[in-house]
Amino acid sequence: MKHPVLKAFSLSVVLVVTILLQSMEAGSVKRIGILAFSEETRYMEATKGVIDQLKKEGFAGPGVKFIKENAGGNKAKAAELVRKFSAARMDLLVTLGTSATVAVSREINDVPIVFSVVYDPVEVGIAKGWKSSGNNTTGASTKLPMSMILDSLKALAPVRKLAVLYCPTEKNSEAQLRDLQEIREKYQVRIIPVPVTEKEEILQILPEVVRTSEAIFITGSNLVNSQLSAIVDAATKAKVITISHLEDLVEKGVLLGVCANSYELGRLAGEKAASVLSGAKPSSIPIEKAKKLDVIVNMRTAKAGQFRISPEFLETATRIIE
Numbered sequence: 001m002k003h004p005v006l007k008a009f010s011l012s013v014v015l016v017v018t019i020l021l022q023s024m025e026a027g028s029v030k031r032i033g034i035l036a037f038s039e040e041t042r043y044m045e046a047t048k049g050v051i052d053q054l055k056k057e058g059f060a061g062p063g064v065k066f067i068k069e070n071a072g073g074n075k076a077k078a079a080e081l082v083r084k085f086s087a088a089r090m091d092l093l094v095t096l097g098t099s100a101t102v103a104v105s106r107e108i109n110d111v112p113i114v115f116s117v118v119y120d121p122v123e124v125g126i127a128k129g130w131k132s133s134g135n136n137t138t139g140a141s142t143k144l145p146m147s148m149i150l151d152s153l154k155a156l157a158p159v160r161k162l163a164v165l166y167c168p169t170e171k172n173s174e175a176q177l178r179d180l181q182e183i184r185e186k187y188q189v190r191i192i193p194v195p196v197t198e199k200e201e202i203l204q205i206l207p208e209v210v211r212t213s214e215a216i217f218i219t220g221s222n223l224v225n226s227q228l229s230a231i232v233d234a235a236t237k238a239k240v241i242t243i244s245h246l247e248d249l250v251e252k253g254v255l256l257g258v259c260a261n262s263y264e265l266g267r268l269a270g271e272k273a274a275s276v277l278s279g280a281k282p283s284s285i286p287i288e289k290a291k292k293l294d295v296i297v298n299m300r301t302a303k304a305g306q307f308r309i310s311p312e313f314l315e316t317a318t319r320i321i322e
Contacts, residue, residue, distance in 0.1 A: 030064045030277060033090040035081055035104060037097030038073035041248035042142075042262040046096050046116045049266020050273060057274035071100060073222070078103045085111075092276055094269065095139075098172055099222070101126055105137055112276045115139035116269035117262060119172040119220055121287055130287045138282040140268040141289045142220075142260040144245060146179040150187045152258050152295055153215060153243055156313055163192040163213035165202070165224045165231065173221035176245070180217065202227040206234045215241035218249060228252055236305035250296045251321060255307060257298075260290030294318040 034050070036043040051066060067090070071078035082103050085093060093113045095101040101115040105126050119142050121127040128134035153159050164180060166173040177193055184191045194209055196202050202224065209216065216235055218224060224231075225246075232253035235242045242254045250257035272285050298321045302309050314320065 028063065030059060030091045031088070032059075032064065032066050032092045032094060032273075032277075033085045033088065034066060034068045034094045035078070035085065035096065035100045036068075036070045037078060037100040039070060040073075041251060042117050042246060043096040045262035046266035046269070047094075049263040049268075050094055050114075050116060050270040051266075053267040053270025054274055054277075057270070059274060059277055075099060075103070079107075082107050092273060094273060096266075098124055098126075098220075101137075101139075105135070109136050111136065112282045113137045113139075114269050114273040114276060114282065116266050117142055117260075119143050120175050123175045124171045127287055132283050133287060134283055136282050138272050138276070138285040139287055140265045140272070141287060142245065142265065143289050144258065144260060144293060146176070147183055147186075148258050148293065149180070149217065149243065149245065150183065150189060152256060152316075153241070154187060154189075155316070156256060156309070157214070157241060157307075159189065159215045159241065161190045161192060161212065161214045163194050163209050163216045164219065165194045165196060165209070165216060165221070166219040167197065167221040167223045168195050169197065170219075170221045170223065173219040173224065176217070176219045196221075196224060199223065199227055203230055206230065210234050210238035210240045213240060215243060218242060218244045218246075218254060220244075220246055225249065228254070232301065236301055239305050239307065241307065242301070247294065247296060250298050253298060253301050255298055255301045255305070257294070257296040259294050259296060261292040261294050264292045265290050296321065 036047055069081045071081055078100055086108050090111055093104055093111055095104050095115045096117050098118045101118050105113055113136055116139055127137055164177045166177045181191050192213055232242055243256045244254045245259050247257055247259040275285055276282055295317045296319045297317045
């Protein structure tokens with residue numbers, strides 16, 4: 001029978017060895033935190049694209065652990081999840097959406113951050129530049145030439161008055177208005193800025209907006225999008241075209257979308273995430289815009305508003321929502 005002292009010593013050795021082995025195992029596992037701002041289609045598709053690409057690049061199996069969180073469209077919840085990720089000391093953070101990315105990048109500067117579904121990371125202060133963020137971030141942007149929006153709009157109908165619903169306190173929303181204003185003369189389109197700062201304002205101004213415009217561009221504003229159903233209903237009844245650069249808004253009723261393909265945008269971010277996990281610094285990896293754009297037509301809205309969509313235009317669509 002073992003002496004009690006020797007037995008206790010043996011147990012201590014076993015405990016220490018077990019802890020060391022667990023520590024070594026934990027250290028060998030790549031821990032990737034993923035924070036999506038909400039459950040909108042674009043964020044879910046991009047998340048899938050990121051994970052699929054990382055798996056393709058060899059970051060899969062027991063050596064990689066994905067910790068996924070969703071802020072539910074709530075900035076306070078996003079801030080809470082940022083604190084959780086900060087304490088967890090991840091190897092990499094992936095963020096989906098401007099609000100989620102801003103929240104993470106402001107608080108965490110010692111962990112690499114790769115973002116996706118962000119319109120203009122420079123405008124909102126996430127990065128210092130497109131070629132180099134100058135910090136611990138890199139990623140993929142939904143920003144697209146507004147000329148493509150107006151090209152599709154003009155191909156659909158001879159629009160000359162375009163109202164732009166935007167929120168002055170949301171920089172991405174303002175940037176989209178500014179980008180459209182810069183090309184208005186080329187397209188001979190009058191851009192009508194419609195600033196809103198409260199939900200109630202939108203319902204109050206809608207009758208005047210649909211009366212004075214032929215089309216409405218719905219910017220990527222959380223505030224504006226919160227009243228999407230009312231906007232689409234009013235516009236459709238008045239036979240006013242609605243257009244956006246966000247695919248989930250088209251799924252919810254906007255007539256026409258020219259949008260970055262969210263899944264492919266996620267894969268693009270996944271490529272950058274793989275480079276970071278392989279040792280590259282985020283600041284050495286340029287931020288890129290979407291390589292694949294979709295033209296989406298919501299035929300349910302077209303039928304409800306009796307909009308005439310020519311067969312030739314439908315042939316240019318990459319997706320039709322029936």
